Amino acid sequence: MEPLQDRILIVDDDPLNVRVLVEFLRGEYGLTIARDGQQTLDRLQAGPLPDLILLDVMMPGMDGYEVCRRIKADPATRAVPVIFVTALNQPFDESAAFDAGAVDFLTKPIAPAVLQARVRTHLRLRRSERLLTRQNAQLDEQVRARTRELSLTKAVMIRALAILSSLRDDDGAAHQRRTQNYVLALGRAAQRHPAFAGAISDRMLDALYRLTPLHDIGKIGVQAHIPGSTRSPAEDEAEMRRHPVIGRNALTAALESEGAGDIEFLHIAADLIGSHHERWDGQGYPDGLAGDAIPLPGRLMAIADAYDIAVSAPPWQPGVRHEDAVQLIQQGSGSRFDPRLVEAFLAAAEEFRQSAGHYPDDPA
Numbered sequence: 001m002e003p004l005q006d007r008i009l010i011v012d013d014d015p016l017n018v019r020v021l022v023e024f025l026r027g028e029y030g031l032t033i034a035r036d037g038q039q040t041l042d043r044l045q046a047g048p049l050p051d052l053i054l055l056d057v058m059m060p061g062m063d064g065y066e067v068c069r070r071i072k073a074d075p076a077t078r079a080v081p082v083i084f085v086t087a088l089n090q091p092f093d094e095s096a097a098f099d100a101g102a103v104d105f106l107t108k109p110i111a112p113a114v115l116q117a118r119v120r121t122h123l124r125l126r127r128s129e130r131l132l133t134r135q136n137a138q139l140d141e142q143v144r145a146r147t148r149e150l151s152l153t154k155a156v157m158i159r160a161l162a163i164l165s166s167l168r169d170d171d172g173a174a175h176q177r178r179t180q181n182y183v184l185a186l187g188r189a190a191q192r193h194p195a196f197a198g199a200i201s202d203r204m205l206d207a208l209y210r211l212t213p214l215h216d217i218g219k220i221g222v223q224a225h226i227p228g229s230t231r232s233p234a235e236d237e238a239e240m241r242r243h244p245v246i247g248r249n250a251l252t253a254a255l256e257s258e259g260a261g262d263i264e265f266l267h268i269a270a271d272l273i274g275s276h277h278e279r280w281d282g283q284g285y286p287d288g289l290a291g292d293a294i295p296l297p298g299r300l301m302a303i304a305d306a307y308d309i310a311v312s313a314p315p316w317q318p319g320v321r322h323e324d325a326v327q328l329i330q331q332g333s334g335s336r337f338d339p340r341l342v343e344a345f346l347a348a349a350e351e352f353r354q355s356a357g358h359y360p361d362d363p364a
Helices: 015-025 037-046 064-073 091-100 112-166 172-191 202-214 217-221 233-240 243-257 264-275 296-311 322-331 339-347 349-356
Strands: 007-011 030-034 052-055 082-086 104-107
Touching (some): 007 015, 015 030, 064 091, 082 112, 091 104, 104 112, 243 264, 264 296, 296 322
Parallel strands (some): 007 052, 052 082
């Protein structure tokens, strides 16, 4: 709550000068007196802070310039405006006052009307500054609250879509959670690889971690095989291979309809969903991209996905050991996988092994 009166600290070692200032200002302001520089600093430390300081220059011990410099050097007191009230009247005295951090400079003898006008002006400015500071703090909190709300909303929507996507897979949500950790570990290792210097930001890694559960979202749109139908296994495979395109097209259509084409997070999502089955040698799908033409999110996801599939076989099939999965990834270097990312994978292989046991496959 704002005080009923503005508080002014008068600093002067001459009792007569103090009486004059008090006579000019009493009744309208709350007044406090300090006799020297050290007493001034002690009162400021003890609080509460004044709204304005009227400061003499020539005092025993610490002069007014030094007092002002110390006030302005302390983050707790630097916002308090200081007006010098002094018998000094040379231009260099005034310059020294402003250099020390004062907002105004008055010379004695002082006309009451001038003093009161300057005091009112600087107190009004001080109130405006405090009001602006409070408004900025409130605005910052509103922005933080809105950002938290949007972040939580985004996380919930991604998780909901991921749950829907997992209904088409036997390994369910556990696969999504493991691959999140794999992509994060691989991305961090790739950040340290010279070939990817500056190409993988922390912001990109955060987006990939959040988005990895959606990499197979297109499977929602794949027409399931109906027992007794005439569709061949090859046709079933071709239908399943449509899922990257289905997912990517759904996202890009939403991007265009909502005018969100400049949002990096959503472009990373489209690249991840649409390219994680491409191969380094161009023999992948859906677009047959090769080499660096494959978006980086897809290349990262390809390794994470392949590793998890290898070590997390369904119950009716024997899985492979971590060491065997590492060998499979190495064998795919330069053909199935980006060889530079394989090097990063080998550097992060132990993190992969540890993450593989965190979320065992379950019906959920």
